[in-house]
Amino acid sequence: MASSDPSVPTPSALQPRSPEARLPAARLPAARSLSLSKGAVVILLLVAAAVAVLVSALGSHGTSVPIAEVRPTSSPRSVEPLIYVHLLGAVAHPGLYALPPDSRAIDAVAAAGGFTPTADRAALNLARFLSDGEQVYVPAEGEVPQDLLGPQGTVGGKVNLNTADGATLETLPGVGPALAARIIAWRDTNGRFTSPEDLKGVSGIGEKTFAAMEDLVTV
Numbered sequence: 001m002a003s004s005d006p007s008v009p010t011p012s013a014l015q016p017r018s019p020e021a022r023l024p025a026a027r028l029p030a031a032r033s034l035s036l037s038k039g040a041v042v043i044l045l046l047v048a049a050a051v052a053v054l055v056s057a058l059g060s061h062g063t064s065v066p067i068a069e070v071r072p073t074s075s076p077r078s079v080e081p082l083i084y085v086h087l088l089g090a091v092a093h094p095g096l097y098a099l100p101p102d103s104r105a106i107d108a109v110a111a112a113g114g115f116t117p118t119a120d121r122a123a124l125n126l127a128r129f130l131s132d133g134e135q136v137y138v139p140a141e142g143e144v145p146q147d148l149l150g151p152q153g154t155v156g157g158k159v160n161l162n163t164a165d166g167a168t169l170e171t172l173p174g175v176g177p178a179l180a181a182r183i184i185a186w187r188d189t190n191g192r193f194t195s196p197e198d199l200k201g202v203s204g205i206g207e208k209t210f211a212a213m214e215d216l217v218t219v
Contacts, residue, residue, distance in 0.1 A: 085130050087112040089138035102191065103130050109138065116140075117140035129192040131162040131219065158218040161193040173212040179204050193219045 060196045082098040085108045092113025099107055106126040115121055118140045130136070159168055161183070169180035179202075187193065196217045197204050 033098035034195065045080075071201065083134075085131060086135040087138070088135065090116040090140045091138050092116060101132075104128060105130060105136060108136055125165075127188075129162055129187070134160075134163060158216055160217055161196070161199070161217050162187065164196060172216055173215070174209045195219060 063180065080101060081103050083103065084096055084098055085103070086096050087108055088094050091109060092115075094112060097108060097111045099111060105124055105128050108130060109115060109124075109126065115138065120139045120141045120143065123135070124141050159172055164175065166180040166184060169175050169183055170177060175183070182202050182204060183199070186198075190198075190201075194200070195208075196214055196219065198219075199210055199213070199217070201209075
């Protein structure tokens with residue numbers, strides 16, 4: 001006999017519900033969690049992509065490329081040999097001076113401090129080129145010019161083609177006033193003689209004339 005008390009559950013009410021009946025209640029939280037997980041994954045992917053782009057941009061700007069060192073290939077400058085000239089007489093500081101090879105008498109006087117007040121400036125050809133080992137004497141006014149090496153323009157008994165005047169050049173065989181003037185003109189135009197063979201470039205000096213004076217000249 002069934003109880004008529006409504007507070008007492010009936011057997012049918014005590015039976016567990018079927019799985020189908022519980023399914024909606026169990027699936028609602030899972031669906032909501034799945035939806036949240038997808039959104040989080042999308043956000044994480046976007047953040048990761050942004051970080052990757054930022055790192056790539058910073059890396060491209062911050063990367064340094066080594067540059068090979070470039071060394072100059074120019075060779076050292078060659079140094080021209082100097083000539084040594086001995087200055088004596090009426091100059092401020094007589095002595096031995098080292099000068100460039102294309103120096104003139106005026107350069108030697110300047111190196112020695114210039115003329116003294118008593119120097120006879122007209123006694124020296126300031127425009128002539130100098131030779132290595134030459135001795136230059138500047139006389140005082142009223143003094144007879146002196147040359148401690150013998151006649152002007154001679155060295156060791158030979159005529160120095162770079163310092164000899166016309167009178168000294170005329171002491172050479174076959175050289176008269178006209179040829180001596182051409183030798184001096186060649187010297188003034190081309191600079192100092194570098195060897196006795198340069199005489200062959202002077203008009204009027206052929207092989208025969210040169211052979212006669214070759215052993216009597218020096219540079």
